[in-house]
Amino acid sequence: MSSLVEERAPQTAGRAARLAMLDALGMPLLAILLAFVGGALIIWATSGDFGTVLAAYEGMISGAFIKTRGFSETLVATTPYIFLGLGLAIGFKAGLFNIGAEGQFYIGAISAVWAGIVFTGLPAILHLPIVMLAGALGGALWAGIPGFLKARTGAHEVITTMMMNYIAFRLTEFLVSVPLRDTLSSAVQTLRVSPNAELWSLWQIPQRLSDRLNALAVAIFFAALALALARWFVARGDMATRLTLSRRRVVVGGTGLAVGALAFFGLPALTQVWWPFSDQYDRLHIGIVIALAAAAAVWWLMYKTTLGFEMRTVGANPSAARYAGINISRNILITMALSGALAGIAGTIEVLGVSICRCLPLFFSSGYGFDSIALALLAKNNPIGIVGGAFLFGAMRNGADLMELNSGVSKYVISLIQGLVLLFVAAPSMVRYLLRMRAARKIEEEAPLTRGWG
């Protein structure tokens, strides 16, 4: 039901699926390439020197991947993009054009900082989940308000989420500069969160893991991951028929336990002996791992659960969904809250993992939330596509500095290239015209990006 493919005659289904795949994967890739070519033309036109184009792209690639800590910084920038892109994609899939991600990011960040400051003396195994939860709740609440307004009164979420952005900015400014302010610091910023609420940088891991409780937290994370994987594995066709239900439970539980135990006893010892990250100025942190796990979780939610199915149905055709007995209001509310929660976690991670002060400074104007709208569209709301797109956006954002430094090309060219990507993605017929391609037959389920009032 996820596409109409399954309802076609079997012999054409394979071909149609391949074409659909090509359309889903190829189009964004072509759009990206064309955007870079367009960017090159613009740099060429404005500088009048093709050497500048080469220097610019060379600088961007070197800054994003090659130079000292370049690749790490790219992953650091990728992490919030993944969360924000996922959050927005959930909304878009359900037909909700949430453009308030930037505000939800702020509220998530400030909620997490608050939770990081007021609770003290908790071990990381409790404190980290608490701050993440606080960030998620903050974002969920902030997006939930427009969701409630839409469900209850029909107020259009584009307007309300945009308004909520400004309230979020001003509220955060107030909280940072008055109640939570660190008066010792040179900058206007909040107090530092408790060390146990910080997200671990990779170079800290051997030292962090030497604490038994931290090792336990990591073990639980890996055990959960293994459980999910094992559960998916045994539910596949042949395994499901070969094993009885109780056998499968044993396999799943056993795998989880074994991986957890291995992680608990093995990882601390292993990292003491061998750990490739020793540069303590490297800002790469465990957020990227959490982000990848979140992408998998969102994929599962969207495509393997009833809730995800309902969301997609509401997005594809609300009237049909209502006719099928799906509670639209409830769905809008849940979708918005989830979308906001992911944005809130992005803010949490940026503050607890990246900012050196492990605090929220004033002027935390990230722009991540707005870029991510383009990102979600580029990825066609597909969680895997979002991971790839986030990496691209992160690399561009990070490479931009060295590009500007080496070639003198303003780093705002990056926004221009992102804009071109969006343009080409939004208008696939333009790409086809430029490349003289024929259109694949339209067989995809597509959610309208936004609907009218009511």
Place this chain on the structure above:
Amino acid sequence: MRTKIFVCVALLVVVALALGACAAPTAAPAAKKKVGLVTDVGGVNDKSFNQSAWEGTQKAAKEFGFDTKFIESKQPTDYEKNIDQFATEKYDVIITVGFLMGDATAAKAKQYPNIKFAIIDNAYFPTKGVAYCDDTKKDCYVDGGLTNVTSLMFQEDQVGFLAGVLAGGMTKTGTVCTVSGMEIPPVVRFVVGFQNGAKWIKSDAKALNVYIPSFTDPAKGKETGQSMISQGCDVVFGVGGNTGNGGLLAAKEKGLMAIGVDVDQYLTYPEVKDALISSAAKNVDIAVYNYLKSVSDGSSKAGVFTANLQNGGVGLAPFHDWDSKIPQAVKDKIKAASDGLKSGSIQTGYKP
């Protein structure tokens, strides 16, 4: 059709790779010293102090033969990354603009002890609980580990005081006001000096002030200016980058008087020149230039260098079009205040 797509994709990939791979090595081994400037979020065209710092850097580069580049910070978490960008590109000198970059600059200066750092508007004092220089140290620049850092400071309270004298002398309503940016020491020095200057010349003068927690919000600045004008203020002093500029604009639109900040805003912000009676200038460009000069001749030192009225590092900008409209009595008072501040017989009233 699929082959066609494949050909297209392949071609594009080739082009993209060629772009990346064939790029010529960008710089020949340069004997020139490399100087990098990291701006605050205001950016290098802020008509105010980031711009002034960059102008000073360029002037010095021309005279002493430096290679210079700047990076604009988008947000505070970029400060460290941007400094690092220069450091890993083997720059010799890194200038950071603004009080807000204090912590980031200190952290990076410790990480890269062989690079010279200069920071504008922030001085380091041993402070309890501050990791890079706590209160067990005597002097951050000597035994606190910041031996490669020069702080370029300004006595904004002095020039603020003179601006206050001018405002107090020119006001008809007896109320003057400041549209201020964030409440950080350099801004507070301007504001406190200004208020005391106005009261020094006119003891019953009323001085209004609002701090707006941003340097990049002219709309809010204008709104604040309008609200203070409606409370009787007829000389608006804008202290806060672009936010302050909004205050100047509010005064200009009402046909009142305005005083600019940091640079001679008659030149950098000509849209409000009709209202601009003067500007409280801090010569960031000269301070940066002098610092780079000392780098060039090898005499640069770590520590705090303060620009003040005595050494000409701060001062009121020319009155320009208002020169004929400002009474001689007021000009005399400004002269008297300036002399008094220099000799120490007048205090600005600012206490750190």
